[in-house]
Amino acid sequence: MPKKPQVIVAGAGPVGLLTALALAKQDVPVLVLEAEPALTIDLRAGTYHPPSLELMAPYGITDEMHKTAIRVPRWQIRDRRQGVIVEWDLGDIADLTPYPYRLHLEQHRLTPIILSKLRAYPHADVRFSHKVIDVTQTEDGVRVNAETPGGTEIFQGEWMVGADGGRSTVRKCADVGFDGFTWDERFVVASTTYDYAPHGFALNAYLADPEEWAAIFKMPDEGPSGIWRVIFPVPPEEEEAVTLSEEMVERRMQRFLQRKERYQIKYKSIYRVHQRVAKEFRLGRILLAGDAAHLNNPMGAFGLNGGIHDSFNLTEKLGKVCRGEADPSLLDVYVRQRRTVNLEYVQEHSIRNLKRLNERSEEKRKQNFDELRRQAASLEGRREFLQVSSMIASVRRANAIR
Ligand SMILES: Cc1cc2nc3c(=O)[nH]c(=O)nc-3n(C[C@H](O)[C@H](O)[C@H](O)COP(=O)(O)OP(=O)(O)OC[C@H]3O[C@@H](n4cnc5c(N)ncnc54)[C@H](O)[C@@H]3O)c2cc1C
Secondary structure, eight states, rough: OOSSSSSEEEEEEEHHHHHHHHHHHOOOEEEEEOOSSSSSSSOOOOOOHHHHHHHGGTTHHHHHHHHTTTHHHOOEEEEETTEEEEEGGGGTHHHHHHHHHEEEOOOOHHHHHHHHHHHTTTTTTEEEEEEEEEEEEOOOOOOEEEEETTTTEEEESSSSEEEOOTTHHHHHHHTTEEEEEEOEEEEEEEEEEOOOGGGGGEEEEEESSSSSEEEEEOOTTSSTOOOEEEEEETTTSOOOOOOOOHHHHHHHHEEESSSSSSOOEEEEEEOOEEEEEEEEETTTEEEEGGGGGGEEEOOOOOOOOOOHHHHHHHHHHHHHHHHTSOOHHHHHHHHHHHHIIIIIIIIIHHHHHHHHOOOOOOHHHHHHHHHHHHHHHHHHHHHHHHHHHHHHHHHHHHHOOO
C-alpha cells in the first residue's frame, strides 16, 4: 500500500468490495479489512435486478457475470394449490433497460469477480483475517483497531465505510440504533439438482400458501445444468437440527413436489430474517452501507441489490469529497436518498411480498390474487408493477431526492 488509505472499508462482502472498487477507480487510496480468512461462501443473494447490472457494467463486472449467470426474463407468482396466478415478463419494460431480466448468480460467484477487478489497482489493499473490533473518530480522521493473526493492529484513514453486514461492528461502535423487527419464522434454503422446469415452473417463482409458502430460483452452481434453490418457512418452535436433518428437508421437498425418488440435496442452510433500518447512515466520518445499514426479508431480492445501489450512490459522492471537490455535507444527500428509499420502498415492498405469500385468510388471499391479475391484465399495469419489482422505481425516486 503506497499511501495511507483515505478510506477504510470494513467487510469484503459484495457491498464492501464494490465500494472499494468504485473509490479505487477514482484514484482514492482504499483499504478493506475483512474478518474472515477468505471471501465467504453462503447461500444468500443470487438475483440481480436491472439497475444493479447497469451500475456494475462500467467496471466489466456485469459482462463477467453473464458468462456463467442465468437470465430470467419471466418469473411467476403462484399459489401452491392453484398454480400460476401471474407470470411477469421483463420484456414489457425492455425500453427502460439494456438488461430486461433478472440475472441469477450466487453471491459467492460475484465477489471473486469484484475482487479480481480491485486487484488491478495498486492503491487498493484487501486484508483478510483482519476483524474490525473498534472504530473511533476525530475531526480529521478515523482510527480503526483490528484483530489480526499478528495481534491487534491500528489503521488510520480519513473516512470509514461500514459494509460489515447485519451484525456490523462499525454500526455498533458508532452507537447507531437498528430499529425494526425479526420475523418469527426462519427460512430454510435447500438446493437440488432435480429440474422443476418440466413442471411449468419459471426459473424464479414465489408460491403463496397459508401453511407453507415457498420460493424457487434456478442458480448456475458449477455448470450449465445448474441447481434449483427452494426456500421454505420454518416455524419458530422447530429446532435447527431438525430443520436441517435429511428427513425433514426431504419431507418438505416431497410436500412441495411429490416424486418416488428421494431428492438429491447439495446444499442446505437456515436463516433468521429481519426488517431493520439503521437510525443514521452517517455519523461524522463513519458511513454505513448494505446490510450494515438495512436488513429485509429476501422475497423480492432487494437486500443486496439495495446494497449495490447504496455503494455506487455513496462512492460517487465520497470520491468528490476525498478529492476536495465537494463539501462533506454532500454525504448527507447519500443518507437522504438511500435511507428514504429503503424505508419507503425496500421495507414496504419486501414486507408486502412476504405477507402476500403467507396470508392465511382465504378472503384476503383471493383479494391479493384478484389485484395481481387485474394489474397484469394491461400493459400499463404490468409496466408499473415491473418498474417497482425490478427496483427501477426506487433508483429513480432516490435520484429525485436532494
Ligand atoms: C436466504 C437469503 C436469500 C437472499 N437472496 C437475495 C437476493 O436474491 N438478492 C438480494 O439482493 N439479496 C438477497 N439476500 C440478502 C443479501 O444476501 C444481503 O443483502 C447481502 O449479503 C449484503 O451484502 P453486504 O456486503 O452488505 O454484507 P455481507 O454479505 O454480510 O458481507 C459482510 C462482510 O463483512 C465481514 N465482516 C463482518 N464483521 C466484520 C468485522 N468486524 N470486521 C471485518 N469484516 C467483517 C463478513 O465476514 C462479510 O464478509 C438474501 C438473504 C438471505 C438470508
